[in-house]
Amino acid sequence: MDLSGARTLVVGASGVLGGALAAALEKEGARVVTASRRAGSFDAMDLERCAAVVDEAAAELGGLDLLVVAIGVAAFGPEAETDVVTEHLFTVNTMAPMAFVRAALPRFDGAGTVCVLSAILADVPTPGMAAYSASKAGLSAWLTALRGEQRKKGVRVFDVRPPHIETGLAGRAVAGEALPLKAAAEVDELVGLVLTGLREDSRELTFDLRRGEFARR
Template sequence: MLVVGATGVLGTLIAERLAERGARLVLHGRDASRLDGRAGDATVAIDLTDVDAPEAIVERAVAALGGLDAIVVAAGVVGFDGVAETSGQDLETMFTVNALAPMRIISVALPSLLQSAAEGNEPMVLTISGIVSELPTAGLASYSASKAALAAYVAAAGRELRRSGIRLVDARPGHTETGLAERPLFGTPPRFPRGHDPAAVADRLVRAIEEGATALPPDAFAGA
């Protein structure tokens, strides 16, 4: 299994739970030092904004695992700005990390996922767009749009690939206390109400992987 964004709070929790269950993992992160010593078959340190990042990540995973059965995309960036203030570069980075890179990773990984299905496995891809993908929020226009793009892609691609035996699932939890909002790409975060416990969200996501869930709307995280 490939975990993209495995050094973030949520990605770390997901990877730990999968490792405890005996999953073979390739862990991706931007910072090589934060990947050192992590449980997994291999790691790949590369920024998702690098032009060759999707290919490098998937190639490393396939080489280390001898194939690819599952992908979890837990990487993301957030920014806070009115639409008049968001710079073109920030907008490009937001869409690259939150939407374009995940889309390309899925596309690049497709031959390996199809091979897995042909071998009788149940390959899957899990992305995390969050509640903003269906409830766009003022002050988060570019972030909401980037996540909505990912959610739309996964929904359409999931329908397209269903008959091939590949399951694509997009998770849309509400605000989760991962600290991401305190590390924005740009802007100043507003005051958010208390969000979901990241450990509880990770538990729900791993359970969805294990149980073959096909949908994870916001209410799937009630009580998290």
């Protein structure tokens, strides 16, 4: 897709990755509207409100070409394995991104792109992060099925599954504490790869832990 002038909504722009992506897209000439809980736009626990955020952005931009979803929460260890925490993880990490994307689909006028940050946990479900992994795997599976449904309509679905990047996300976990995690990539590296992926209509950005490198398809 052509990023210059692209009517873009970035949700979760108060986060490290969402903020960096919004800034990079603006630098590329995209017309960016941002939304976040911190700015008072929405809380991901309110799915109807998530959909309304997309409608408001599309009205402001006169349509929509690109939706970037960068919201998410982590939880670790036995404290994460309760119904309450699992519901929280699945609402923020799975259902809210689905609500944003569903609301964006009718706003794309013939063509559009959704770029959603899931996580490497979708490919590598990890002990100590079982519910968190499941929430990201659910999102990624949904994106895969959606991609097939939307292809003929001209809508691209880009699933970004980063490895651990030091953004402070683990320290903001809704339950439990992470074991010390070694960062496998840097924020700037990921942002550069996401922008290239958008320009080239990629479907997935994954990370091979054995090789220590990203792969884009």
